[in-house]
Amino acid sequence: MKNTDTSSYQHFLKVVDCQHACPAHTPVPEYIRLIAEKRYTEAYMINWQSNVFPGVLGRVCDRPCEPACRRTRVEAEPVAICRLKRVASDYKEDIYSYLPSIPQQKNTKRIALIGAGPASLTVARDLLPLGYEVVLYERDAKAGGMMRSQIPAFRLPETVLDEELNYILQMGVECHFGEEITSLAKLLQAKFDAIFIGTGAPSGRWLEIPGHDLASDHIKVGINWLANVSFKHTEEAPKRVVVLGGGNTAMDCCRTAKRLGASEVNVLVRSSFDAMKASPWEKADAQAEGITITPDHSPIEYVISGGKFIGVRFEKVASSYDEHGKRTLRATGETILVECDLVLVAVGQDTAFPWIERDIGLKFNKWQQPTLNKETLQSSLAQVFFGGDAAFGPENIITAVANGHQAAISIDLFCQGKDTQQDRPEAGFNLVSQKMGIHDWSYQSGISHEQRHQVPHIAWEEAVKQLNTEVELGFDEKLALEEAHRCLNCDVHTVFNENTCIECSACDDICPMDCINFVDVDQHSDKNAEQIIDKLRVKEINPQQELLVSPALKTGRIMIKDEDVCLHCGLCAERCPTGAWDMKKLMIDNIGATIK
Amino acid sequence: MSYQKSSFYHPRLPVNDLGLTYRDYEGALSTLCAGCGHDAITSAIVQACFELSLPPHQVAKMSGIGCSSKAPNYFLNKSHGFNSVHGRMPSVTTGANLANRDLTYLAMSGDGDSASIGLGQFAHVVRRQLNMLYVVANNGVYGLTKGQLAATADKGVTNKGGELSLFSDIDLCVMALQLGATFVARSFSGDKKQLVPLIKAAMSHQGFAFIDIVSPCVTFNNHASSTRSYDYVHEHITTAAVTDFIPVKTEITSDCQAGVCEDICLHDGSLMRIHKLQADYDTKNAMKAINDIESHKQKGEILTGLFYLDPNGESFHDVNNSSDTPLNQLKQEVLCPGNRVLSSINDSFR
Ligand SMILES: Cc1cc2nc3c(=O)[nH]c(=O)nc-3n(C[C@H](O)[C@H](O)[C@H](O)COP(=O)(O)OP(=O)(O)OC[C@H]3O[C@@H](n4cnc5c(N)ncnc54)[C@H](O)[C@@H]3O)c2cc1C
Ligand SMILES: Cc1ncc(C[n+]2csc(CCOP(=O)(O)OP(=O)(O)O)c2C)c(N)n1
Ligand code: SF4
Ligand code: SF4
Ligand code: SF4
Ligand SMILES: [Mg+2]
Numbered sequence: 036m037k038n039t040d041t042s043s044y045q046h047f048l049k050v051v052d053c054q055h056a057c058p059a060h061t062p063v064p065e066y067i068r069l070i071a072e073k074r075y076t077e078a079y080m081i082n083w084q085s086n087v088f089p090g091v092l093g094r095v096c097d098r099p100c101e102p103a104c105r106r107t108r109v110e111a112e113p114v115a116i117c118r119l120k121r122v123a124s125d126y127k128e129d130i131y132s133y134l135p136s137i138p139q140q141k142n143t144k145r146i147a148l149i150g151a152g153p154a155s156l157t158v159a160r161d162l163l164p165l166g167y168e169v170v171l172y173e174r175d176a177k178a179g180g181m182m183r184s185q186i187p188a189f190r191l192p193e194t195v196l197d198e199e200l201n202y203i204l205q206m207g208v209e210c211h212f213g214e215e216i217t218s219l220a221k222l223l224q225a226k227f228d229a230i231f232i233g234t235g236a237p238s239g240r241w242l243e244i245p246g247h248d249l250a251s252d253h254i255k256v257g258i259n260w261l262a263n264v265s266f267k268h269t270e271e272a273p274k275r276v277v278v279l280g281g282g283n284t285a286m287d288c289c290r291t292a293k294r295l296g297a298s299e300v301n302v303l304v305r306s307s308f309d310a311m312k313a314s315p316w317e318k319a320d321a322q323a324e325g326i327t328i329t330p331d332h333s334p335i336e337y338v339i340s341g342g343k344f345i346g347v348r349f350e351k352v353a354s355s356y357d358e359h360g361k362r363t364l365r366a367t368g369e370t371i372l373v374e375c376d377l378v379l380v381a382v383g384q385d386t387a388f389p390w391i392e393r394d395i396g397l398k399f400n401k402w403q404q405p406t407l408n409k410e411t412l413q414s415s416l417a418q419v420f421f422g423g424d425a426a427f428g429p430e431n432i433i434t435a436v437a438n439g440h441q442a443a444i445s446i447d448l449f450c451q452g453k454d455t456q457q458d459r460p461e462a463g464f465n466l467v468s469q470k471m472g473i474h475d476w477s478y479q480s481g482i483s484h485e486q487r488h489q490v491p492h493i494a495w496e497e498a499v500k501q502l503n504t505e506v507e508l509g510f511d512e513k514l515a516l517e518e519a520h521r522c523l524n525c526d527v528h529t530v531f532n533e534n535t536c537i538e539c540s541a542c543d544d545i546c547p548m549d550c551i552n553f554v555d556v557d558q559h560s561d562k563n564a565e566q567i568i569d570k571l572r573v574k575e576i577n578p579q580q581e582l583l584v585s586p587a588l589k590t591g592r593i594m595i596k597d598e599d600v601c602l603h604c605g606l607c608a609e610r611c612p613t614g615a616w617d618m619k620k621l622m623i624d625n626i627g628a629t630i631k
Numbered sequence: 632m633s634y635q636k637s638s639f640y641h642p643r644l645p646v647n648d649l650g651l652t653y654r655d656y657e658g659a660l661s662t663l664c665a666g667c668g669h670d671a672i673t674s675a676i677v678q679a680c681f682e683l684s685l686p687p688h689q690v691a692k693m694s695g696i697g698c699s700s701k702a703p704n705y706f707l708n709k710s711h712g713f714n715s716v717h718g719r720m721p722s723v724t725t726g727a728n729l730a731n732r733d734l735t736y737l738a739m740s741g742d743g744d745s746a747s748i749g750l751g752q753f754a755h756v757v758r759r760q761l762n763m764l765y766v767v768a769n770n771g772v773y774g775l776t777k778g779q780l781a782a783t784a785d786k787g788v789t790n791k792g793g794e795l796s797l798f799s800d801i802d803l804c805v806m807a808l809q810l811g812a813t814f815v816a817r818s819f820s821g822d823k824k825q826l827v828p829l830i831k832a833a834m835s836h837q838g839f840a841f842i843d844i845v846s847p848c849v850t851f852n853n854h855a856s857s858t859r860s861y862d863y864v865h866e867h868i869t870t871a872a873v874t875d876f877i878p879v880k881t882e883i884t885s886d887c888q889a890g891v892c893e894d895i896c897l898h899d900g901s902l903m904r905i906h907k908l909q910a911d912y913d914t915k916n917a918m919k920a921i922n923d924i925e926s927h928k929q930k931g932e933i934l935t936g937l938f939y940l941d942p943n944g945e946s947f948h949d950v951n952n953s954s955d956t957p958l959n960q961l962k963q964e965v966l967c968p969g970n971r972v973l974s975s976i977n978d979s980f981r
Contacts, residue, residue: 109639482637537861539666539849540821544674547654549641575643590865602637612666612849 036556036564036593039584041530044464047621048629049581050598051526053116056103058437060626061085063100063116064526068478070122071519073512078123080133085626086120087157087203087436088182090195093121094507095186097314097431105525108577108600109548112487114521115510122515124195130202135164137206142166144228144450149216152180153432154423155233156203157439158446161627163206165447170227171208174215178204180235181424182432184262187287188503189294219391219419229418229446232405233435236424238387242279242380246337250378253344254337257288257381264291264502272297273376277347279303279334280381281311286318288379289326294502300326301373303347305333305364307354320506323495333364338372346374384429404428410631411445411455412438420445440627462628466619469527470608476618478527480605483520524603526621531594533585536615538592542607549573551607552595553588571595636660648684656681658708663698668820668846669768673705675823676737676766679830680707683878691727691734695720695749698775699741699768699846707737718749721756721765725947728761731957732948735834736763742783743773746801750782753803757810757839762946764833764840767803768820770848771859778851785858791851804938805924807841808917813944814840815920816937819868820847821861828876828903829937835876837898838946845933869927870936871909877902897942905937914940 039046049055053063062081069078082089096117104113144167148155151173159169177183178200182191204210216222222230239256241247247254257280263269272295278288281304289300302321304311308330311318322328332349339345351369354362386404391397398406398415405414405421412420422438424430445455469477491508492498498506510518529550543551549572556567568576576582577599585594608616623629636657644652656677661670680690687709694700696717703712711734715723724738745753745767756765771784780788783803784796807815814836818826826844833840845864847853853860858867877883879900887894887904895903895914905914913919920938927934947953958966 108642481635482639484638537666537849537853538821538865539668539847539861540671540674540823541666544670545636545661547637547639549644573641573643589862600639600641602639604637606636610665610670612664 036567036584036595038586039582044462044621044623044629046581046583047464047466047528048623050528050601051621052103052105053100053114054526056099057086058099058434058630059085059440060437060623060629061100062526062623062626064522064524066123067114067116067119067519067522068524070119071479071516071522073516075123075126076128076130076133079127079130082120082123083130083202086433087160087439088153088199088432089120090124090199091182091191092433093117093119093124094195094505095182095191096120096433099433105523105600106521109602110486115487115490115518118490118507118510119515119519121509122519125509126512126515134202134206137163138166140166141168144168145170145226146446147172147222147225147227147230149222149230149232150180150234150423150425151175151178151210151212152233152235152423152435153182154425154435154439154442155180155231156200157436158231158233158422158443159208160203160206161440161443162446163203163208167450169208170211172211172214172216174213176212178210178212180233181258184265185258185284185287187261187291188265189290189498189501189506190287192503192505217390219397220395223395223416223418227418228450229420231442231446232419232421232425233423233439234386234388234425236384236386236429238385240380240383240385242334242382244334244336246339249339250337250344253376254378254380257284257379258384260379261287261291264295269295271295275299275375276377276379277301277303277373277375278379278381279347280383281306281313281330282381282383283313283317284384285379285381286313286321288381289321290324290499291502292377292379293324293326293499297377299375301329301375302326303329303332303334303349303373305331305352306362307331310354310362324499325495332371333366335370337378344376346372347378348372386425386428408456410441411459412442413445413449413455417449437630441630444627460625460628462626463624465622465624466528466530467622469605469618469620474609476527476605478524478618478620479520480524480603480618482523482602482604483517485517485521487521488514488518525601527603527605527618528621529583529596529601529603529607530617530619531583531585531596532615532617533588533594535613536588536594537613538588538590539612541610541612542616543572545606545610547604547606548600548602550597550599550601552597553592554595555592556587567595571597573597634660647681649686651681651684653677653681655709656687656707658703658705661702661705663701663705664850666849667698667774668770668844668848669699669702670705671820671823672739672766672768672826672844672846673702675820675826675830677706678823679827679834682827683831683834685735685834689734691736693720693724693727693736693738693763695740695744696775697741697744697773698848699739699770700744701775702768703737703739718744718747718752720744721749721752721761724763725756725759725761728763728947729953730959732762732953733957736761737834738763738765740765740767741774742767742769742771742781742803746782746803747773750801754806754810757807757812757841760811760813760839760944760946760950762838762948764830764836764842766830767841767843768846769803769843769859770846770852771857772848772852774848774851778848788858789856791854802924802928804841804843805921808921808939811839812841812939813838813941813946815917815939816841817843817845817924817933817935819845819864819933819935821864822868822935825870825874825935828874831876831878832874832897832901832903832937835897835899835901836940836942838941838944845935864933867931867933868935869932871907871912871923871934872936873906873908874937875904875906877904895940895942903937903940914938
C-alpha cells in the first residue's frame with residue numbers, strides 16, 4: 036500500500052467532495068463558513084471569484100455539489116449548498132470596491148467573444164483585469180444567453196441577472212449587441228489575437244412523428260417558445276397544453292404555460308418518473324403547481340381529425356434495465372389520446388455551426404462538434420477556442436463558467452506565445468493550521484445534527500398566477516445560519532505527522548466515525564492492499580474515497596485514515612498529546628488552474 | 632474545546648447479537664488528559680463488552696479514586712456504577728456482589744488506589760475469590776494528584792519532578808498469583824489486539840480475574856527516564872503467548888496443534904485459544920508464572936499476556952455455599968425467617 040502523496044493538493048481537494056464536484060471548484064465550505072459568521076460580502080466574493088454568477092447560480096444551478104456532499108454519508112440530506120450561495124448574494128453589501136481593477140494601459144491583445152452567455156462572459160471577466168481588450172458579439176439585444184432567454188424569471192429574476200452581468204460589462208467590454216456572426220472566415224480576417232466561441236446549443240429538436248406537418252401550427256419547440264415568452268412575443272397559452280420530454284426544459288415549459296393561462300398542463304415522458312432528467316426539486320415544484328406528470332408514455336402520433344388538431348397519441352411503455360444499467364423501453368401495446376391545443380417539444384437541443392466554414396482548418400468530429408483539447412479548449416485552429424454548450428453540447432451554467440476559466444487561461448498563454456498545454460500553470464496550495472488554543476479551533480468544530488432546512492416560497496396558488504415573480508423567497512437569516520452550521524468543514528483537513536506520533540491510540544479511540552487505524556504490516560504477507568484493508572476498523576470501505584496512508588511509525592505500524600465519513604470534528608487532533616494531528620485548512624491560490 | 636462527540640456513526644458499523652453497535656457501550660466524553668492510556672483501556676472495555684453482546688444493564692462498574700477510577704464514567708453509560716472511597720472499591724464490590732451475584736462486576740482501579748492505600752483491600756478481595764474482573768491501570772504514579780511515585784514504580788526511576796523511587800516495586804500480578812486469583816494477566820493499553828480478548832475472557836471467567844494494564848500517564852510519567860512511558864513500553868514489551876477468545880457460538884474451523892496451541896474451555900463454554908511463542912509456556916503453573924514475571928523484569932523486559940488460568944476454580948459464593956437466588960431478589964420472610972428459625976439455629980449450638 037502506497038503512502039499518500041501529501042506534497043500536492045490533489046488528495047486534499049478530493050476530500051472536499053462538494054468543491055471537487057463543482058465544475059468550477061468553488062470553495063464551498065469556505066463560503067459557508069463565512070456565511071455562518073455573517074460575513075456575506077466575503078462569502079459572495081469567494082463565489083464570484085470561482086463561479087462568476089453567485090446570485091444566478093444560488094437560484095438555478097444544477098448543483099452537482101449537493102449529491103456529492105459528504106453529509107449524505109452520515110444522514111439523509113446534503114447541506115443546502117446552492118441556496119446558501121443565494122444567501123451570500125441576498126445579504127451582501129455593495130461589492131464594487133472588491134472588484135478587480137482594470138488596467139488603463141492595455142496589453143495590446145484583442146480578443147473576440149461570440150455569444151454573450153455565461154461562457155463568454157467568464158472569459159471576459161478573467162481577461163479584462165489582465166489588460167486584454169475584449170470585443171463581444173451577441174445576436175440578441177442584451178447579454179445573458181439562455182440565462183435570460185430561456186430560464187424563466189419566476190426562477191431567476193431579471194434584476195439578479197442584470198446586476199451580475201453588469202459587474203462584467205462595466206469592466207470595459209466592447210459590446211456589439213444585435214450583431215450575429217455569420218462567417219468565422221470573415222472574423223478571422225479581422226485583427227483579433229484570439230477568438231472564443233460561446234454560442235451555446237441553440238437549436239431545439241423537433242419530434243417528427245406522424246401528423247407532424249399537418250399539426251405544425253400547434254407544435255412549438257420548447258426552448259424557442261420560452262425565448263418568445265421572455266422577449267414578450269408570446270403572452271398567453273391555450274387551455275390545454277402537452278409538454279413532451281422530462282428534462283428541466285420540460286419543467287420550465289409546463290410551469291410557464293400554467294402561468295400564461297393554461298389550466299390543464301400535462302407533461303408526458305417516455306422514462307419512468309425516477310429516471311426523468313429533470314432535477315428532483317424541479318419535478319416537485321411543477322407538481323406543487325398542479326401540473327400532471329405522466330411517465331412511461333412514448334408519443335407516437337399527432338392526431339388530426341376532420342382537418343382539426345386533436346392532440347397527441349401515446350403508447351404506454353415499460354422501462355427495463357440490464358446489468359450495466361442500460362435502459363430499454365418495451366411497448367405494452369396500450370395507447371392513449373391526450374387532447375390538447377398546444378404541444379411544447381422539449382426533447383433536447385443541439386449546437387449549430389452553419390456559420391463556421393468547413394474549409395478554414397477548423398476540424399469537426401462526426402457529430403458535427405468541433406474537435407477540441409478537453410483541458411485547453413483549443414480547437415484545431417490555434418487561435419480559436421470554444422466553451423460552454425458550444426463546446427460539448429448542452430450542459431449547464433456552471434460548466435460554461437468552468438470552461439470560461441479554462442479557455443481564459445489558454446488564451447492568455449496563447450497570446451504570450453506559450454504552449455496552452457505544456458506551459459499551463461499549476462495551482463499553488465497551502466495547509467493552514469486552524470489551531471487557536473490547546474483545544475480551540477478557528478472554525479465551528481462541533482457537529483450540528485439538524486436536518487436540512489426547506490427554502491420558504493410564496494404560496495403555490497399565488498405562484499402560478501405570476502409570470503415574473505420569483506417563487507422562492509430564499510432563507511431568512513436564522514434559517515441560513517442554521518443551515519450553514521450543518522456544513523462539516525470538509526476543507527479543514529486532518530493532517531498527520533508520523534514523526535511526532537507516540538502511538539497512544541487516543542485519536543483512534545475518540546474518533547466517532549472509526550476513520551483512524553493503526554495497522555501492523557507484515558512485510559512478508561501484507562503485500563496487497565486487500566489484506567491491509569481487512570485490518571481496518573470498518574473493513575467495508577467506499578472505493579470512491581481516498582485513504583490517507585502514513586509512512587511507517589516507530590513501531591513499524593502504519594496509520595491509515597479512511598477519509599470517507601470523517602466529520603472534520605477535530606476530536607482526533609484535540610486528543611493527540613503531541614500535536615501529530617492538526618486541523619488544517621486547504622487554501623488554493625489559483626483555483627482556475629485546478630479545473631482539468 | 633469540544634464537549635461533545637457527534638452522535639453520527641459510521642453507516643457500516645457492525646451490530647452485535649443485541650442489535651447494538653459499539654457506540655452504544657460508550658460513556659461520557661472523557662475528561663482525562665489527551666493521550667492518557669486509561670482512555671485506550673476504556674475503548675478496549677467498550678469493544679470487549681460490545682463483542683460479548685453484554686446487556687449493559689447487567690454490568691456494574693466499580694471504582695475507587697484516581698484518574699483510572701474516573702474512567703468508568705467514560706464507558707457503559709447504561710450500566711450500574713459505584714465510585715467509592717479511595718482504595719475501598721473491593722469492599723463495596725464485595726457488598727454489591729453479596730446482594731446481587733447475577734451482575735457482572737467490572738472494577739477499574741489504579742496502581743495508587745490498589746497498591747498503596749487499598750493494598751489491604753486488594754489482598755483480601757483476591758483471597759476472597761470474589762467473582763469479578765479487577766482491572767488496574769498501572770502508570771507508576773498517582774496521576775490525579777500530579778504524579779507522585781506509586782508503589783508499583785520500579786526502584787531507581789525518578790518521576791517527572793525528579794523524585795527518586797527508593798523502594799522495590801509491588802507487582803500486583805505476582806500478589807494476585809500468590810493469593811489465589813484464578814485468572815491473572817498483564818497487558819498494555821496500547822495493544823488492543825492483546826487486551827480486548829483478555830478482557831472478554833476475564834469477563835466470561837467465573838471467579839476472581841485480575842488484569843494489570845500498563846497504561847502510560849502522558850502528563851506525569853512519559854519522560855525519558857520513566858519505565859512506564861509509551862516509548863519505553865513499546866521497546867521493552869514482550870509476551871510468551873498470543874491469546875484469542877472464541878465465544879460459545881462460534882464454529883471452530885482451524886485446528887489447534889498440540890505443542891504450539893492450546894484451547895482452554897471457560898465456565899460458560901467459550902474458549903481461550905493460546906498460540907504459544909515460548910515452548911514452556913504454561914497457564915496452569917502459578918509458581919512458574921511468578922518466576923517468569925520476575926526473571927523478565929530482571930532482564931529489563933515487561934512480560935505481558937495471560938499468566939495463569941484455572942477455569943474451574945471456586946469463587947466466593949461456591950465457598951460460602953450461598954443462595955443461588957441473589958439476596959436482593961429474596962423475599963423479606965426468606966431473608967429474615969424470624970424467631971423460630973433463629974432458635975433452631977441457636978439450639979444447634981447448644
Ligand atoms: C429551458 C432551459 C432551462 C435551463 N435551466 C438551467 C438551469 O436551471 N440551470 C443551469 O445551470 N442551466 C440551465 N440551462 C442551461 C444553460 O442555460 C446553458 O447551459 C448555459 O446558458 C450555456 O451557456 P453558454 O455560455 O454556453 O451559452 P448560451 O447561454 O446558450 O449563450 C449563447 C449566446 O450566444 C448567442 N449566439 C449564438 N450564436 C451566435 C452567433 N452566431 N452570433 C452572435 N451570437 C450568437 C446566443 O444568442 C446566446 O445569447 C437551461 C437551459 C434551458 C434551455
Ligand atoms: C483517602 C484519600 N487519600 C488520598 C487521596 C488523594 N488521592 C487522590 S487520587 C490518589 C492516587 C491515585 O493514583 P492511582 O490510583 O494510581 O490513579 P491514577 O490517577 O494514577 O490513574 C490520591 C493519593 C484521596 N482522594 N483520598
Ligand atoms: S459538508 Fe460542507 S464541506 Fe462537506 S461536502 Fe457538504 S457542503 Fe461540502
Ligand atoms: S476529524 Fe478526526 S475524530 Fe473527527 S471524524 Fe475526522 S478523523 Fe475522526
Ligand atoms: S494525569 Fe496522567 S493518569 Fe491522569 S488523566 Fe492525565 S495522563 Fe491520565
Ligand atoms: Mg496510577
